[in-house]
Amino acid sequence: MIPVCRLDDLPAGESVRIDTTPPIAVFNADGELYAIDDTCTHQDASLSEGWLEGCLVECPLHAASFDLRTGRPTCLPARRAVRTHRVTVDDGTVHVHVASEVLAAVASEEEGTAA
């Protein structure tokens, strides 16, 4: 569990990038908090700097779009999902619970099988 910032410092429509490896982006989408891997799966760009509209974030470099709820791309040029992470607020502080690499790998494999 990683403390990110005070909830007051992340108003609706804003995002923050945390320097984990790999980096994670936390969004306040109209009051709902979401965390995903920050780096676009198409090419090196920071999604925390993207365009937030509803539950979608558009990459600032080539306009790939990701659903914050699932991490899945909703349009090209991205084809692979970003990982999603659980977000909680405790005593006014936003925390990210990083999805473990193992779980993420299993999830992406399941996704691959299902597709």
Next chain:
Amino acid sequence: MRTVTVVGASLSGLYAARELRAQGFDGRLVVVGDEPHRPYDRPPLSKDFLTGRSGEDQLALSDAEETTELDAEWLLGVRARGLDVRGRTVLLGDGRTVSTDGVIIATGASARRLPGCELAGVHTLRTLDDARALRAELAAGTRRVVVIGGGFIGAETASSCAGLGHDVTVVEAAPLPLVPQLGPEMAAVCAGLHRRGGVDLVTGTGVAGLRGTVAVTGVELADGRLLPADIVIVGIGATPNTDWLAGSTLALHDGVLCDDGCVTALPQVVAVGDVARVGGTRAEHWTSATEQPRVAVRNLLAGHTAETVRPLPYFWSDQYGARIQFAGRRLDTDTVRIAEGGVSDDAPDEGGFLALYERDGRTTAVLSVDRPRPFMRARRELGRGVTVEAAAS
């Protein structure tokens, strides 16, 4: 339409194939590509691929699943060498022919070359094979590298070479690189990035010739200077691949002439990407190559120009750790104003800047160095044709 042939298997060719299926074309789809490779993304070739930060896997534009869905016949490693006068038969370099009802021309452009390009150590950087060859040479120890041409490919390649520890000089014939794209003030700022990256920038002199017998040994400049070199990279632009259309009825002039809807003089032949001169403009931009196919395919299937496309020009470049992004249509008479961040000593400040190009009180274009968020806002506003206000606040 029972058969559609896409000539060109790179970015715009793949996007065209996708659009055909997405728009309901369920006939025979043939894709012809002169390179032996499946569609791959070229922008990383001068950047992460060259430095070894990313590999060939990451260049792939498609995957097995999508390939199955597209259900196309891929004729790769074979060049198209002609289109008959009715636009109904594509002739291939190996003698085969493809009879077709519709044609999408997506043959792209080729790197311009210089006399002496056959010397060992002289490279262009356009294709995966080009990048593989250059990458291998750059991995063989520290070299003296001369990059001819200070445009985006030249600058990115110089930046990658410097990052790998090579001794790099960039030669630009104009007084400053990138003036046609950015205008003189902002071109000067971007030129400052070379200096900051430890690369020598020689401007205002052309190249007289390449020296060497078997391998290149140097670059002779028009002003008489000789730059010793082990590796020379020629980045002096690209010419559209239209030679194969010489015997067709299509109008060719620095590209395949199309109307605003990517349609040529033949309604069942459309053109997209670097090879297409759409409504008088030929853009060698990644984003144009991805945006034109939707409209081109719609018009092809409709049999006439039902929709036109005029996307806002957008390009980006990563060099010396800075990300440059530009969108809009500027004229030389536009004024330019730094709206955020700053410039000092003719180079971007730490944290970059956002510059607005203006004409008669309107924003015509926007340039950003390391300011992706306000850039994106400004680009969207430009695309919607509204005044860029927020970015200036």
